[in-house]
Amino acid sequence: METRKLYYEDPHLDRFTGTVVLCNPTEGGWEVVTDATAFYPEGGGQAWDTGSLGGRRVLAVREAGGAVIHLCDGPLEPGQEAEGVIDYGPRFHRMQQHSGEHIVSGILHRRYGAHNTGFHMGAQCTTIDFDTAIPLSDLKEVEAEANRAVWLDLPVRCWYPEPEDLKTIAYRSKKALDWPVRLVQVPGFDCCACCGTHVVRTGEIGPVKLLSAVSFRGGTRLEMACGARAMEILNGAYDQNRLVSKTFSAPPEATGAAAERMKELLAQKDYRIGELERRVRAGIAGLYRGAGDVVHFEPGLDSGQLRELADAIAQCCGGIACCFTGSDEGGYAYCLVARDADLRLLGKAMNAALNGRGGGKSAIQQGRVNASEEKIRSFFAGR
Numbered sequence: 001m002e003t004r005k006l007y008y009e010d011p012h013l014d015r016f017t018g019t020v021v022l023c024n025p026t027e028g029g030w031e032v033v034t035d036a037t038a039f040y041p042e043g044g045g046q047a048w049d050t051g052s053l054g055g056r057r058v059l060a061v062r063e064a065g066g067a068v069i070h071l072c073d074g075p076l077e078p079g080q081e082a083e084g085v086i087d088y089g090p091r092f093h094r095m096q097q098h099s100g101e102h103i104v105s106g107i108l109h110r111r112y113g114a115h116n117t118g119f120h121m122g123a124q125c126t127t128i129d130f131d132t133a134i135p136l137s138d139l140k141e142v143e144a145e146a147n148r149a150v151w152l153d154l155p156v157r158c159w160y161p162e163p164e165d166l167k168t169i170a171y172r173s174k175k176a177l178d179w180p181v182r183l184v185q186v187p188g189f190d191c192c193a194c195c196g197t198h199v200v201r202t203g204e205i206g207p208v209k210l211l212s213a214v215s216f217r218g219g220t221r222l223e224m225a226c227g228a229r230a231m232e233i234l235n236g237a238y239d240q241n242r243l244v245s246k247t248f249s250a251p252p253e254a255t256g257a258a259a260e261r262m263k264e265l266l267a268q269k270d271y272r273i274g275e276l277e278r279r280v281r282a283g284i285a286g287l288y289r290g291a292g293d294v295v296h297f298e299p300g301l302d303s304g305q306l307r308e309l310a311d312a313i314a315q316c317c318g319g320i321a322c323c324f325t326g327s328d329e330g331g332y333a334y335c336l337v338a339r340d341a342d343l344r345l346l347g348k349a350m351n352a353a354l355n356g357r358g359g360g361k362s363a364i365q366q367g368r369v370n371a372s373e374e375k376i377r378s379f380f381a382g383r
Helices: 088-112 136-151 227-248 252-286 303-317 344-353 373-381
Strands: 015-026 029-034 051-053 056-064 067-072 081-086 116-121 126-130 157-159 183-186 190-193 208-216 219-226 292-297 318-327 331-338 356-361 364-369
Touching: 029 056, 029 081, 088 116, 088 126, 088 136, 088 183, 088 190, 088 208, 088 219, 088 227, 136 208, 208 227, 219 227, 227 252, 252 303, 292 303, 292 373, 303 318, 303 331, 303 364, 318 373, 331 344, 344 356, 344 364
Parallel strands: 292 318
Antiparallel strands: 015 029, 015 081, 029 067, 051 056, 051 081, 056 067, 116 126, 126 219, 157 183, 183 190, 208 219, 318 331, 331 364, 356 364
C-alpha cells in the first residue's frame, strides 16, 4: 500500500493520527504501517525521525514500495487509530541543515560547476563532498551569499512537476532520474532533486557557517552548520577564545597574534632548554671518562634524550654505555651503546633475564625491561 506522506504536506507537522493497517513482529521490535504518517524515513542523506506512535516508541523508519514502515518497541492493533508524535527538535534541526546545504551547493554549482557527490548530516555538522577544487579564499564570499539567501526569507518550493514541465526545468541531480521527480527550489539560488524535508522559508534556516574545507579525492570536502547548531559551535568557539584572551591578556580580536607570539617565545625557550640539557648530558658523560662499561640511571628522559645520553657516555667511557630511565613500579626504558662491540647478544640476554623487549643494530640496542633497578644492576654486575 502507499502511505500518505504528511511530512511532505507540512514539514512542521509534529502530531498526527493514522490508522494502523499492518503490524508484524521483526528483529528488534514490530514493523508498523499506518495509512498516513508524518515520520520521515531515512533517505537522501537525512536520518529518520523518531518519536512515538500509539504510545509505542518509534526506533527507526524506512520506506519500501511506497509504504512507510515504523520500527516500534511494541505492537499496535491493525484497524486502531494511533496518534503519532514527532521528536520535533531533531526534525527541525535536520530541516535547517538540509535546506542550508541546498543553498550552499547551489551557489558552488553556479560559481564553479561543482557537483555534490556526497552528503552526510552528522550530529555536530554537515559534511558535503564536491567533485571540484574550490578556492578556499572564496569561501567567505560563498558564506556571505548563503546568508543573504537566509535574510531574504525566500519561499522554499517543493513539488512534483508534470513530465512535460520537468523537461524544461534546469535542476541539480547526481544522476538522470525517471519521473516522478520531487524538486526543491530556493528562487535565485538553487533547484535540486531531493526527497528530504525542508523549511518553508529560508529565514527558518538561521545563520549559515562554513566550518572547514579540505582537498578530497581531487575535489573539496566542506563542513558546515546552520541555525541553532551553528550558534552552538560559534558560542563554543567564542567561549574558548575568551579563555585564550584572558590567558594571553589580549583582546578577543587579537588572540591569534598573541598565540603566534607565545609560540615564538616557547620555541626560543625550548631551544635554550635543549642546549642546557645537552650541556648536562655532556657533564654526566664527562664523569665516566675512561671508566669502561657504565650502567647509569637518569629519571625523566624520553627515548631521544635517553639515546643522546647513552651516546655521549659511550664517547667518554671507552666501553659499553648502558642507560636506563623509568621506575621500579613502571619498568625502565633502556639504551645500550658501544663504539667497538656487538651488543646484540647482550641485548637478548638482558631481555631474557629482566623480562624485557627490544633490539636494534650491533652498536645500539633499545627497548624496555620490567625489573627493578637493583635487579638490573645485579644483572650487569654478574656479567
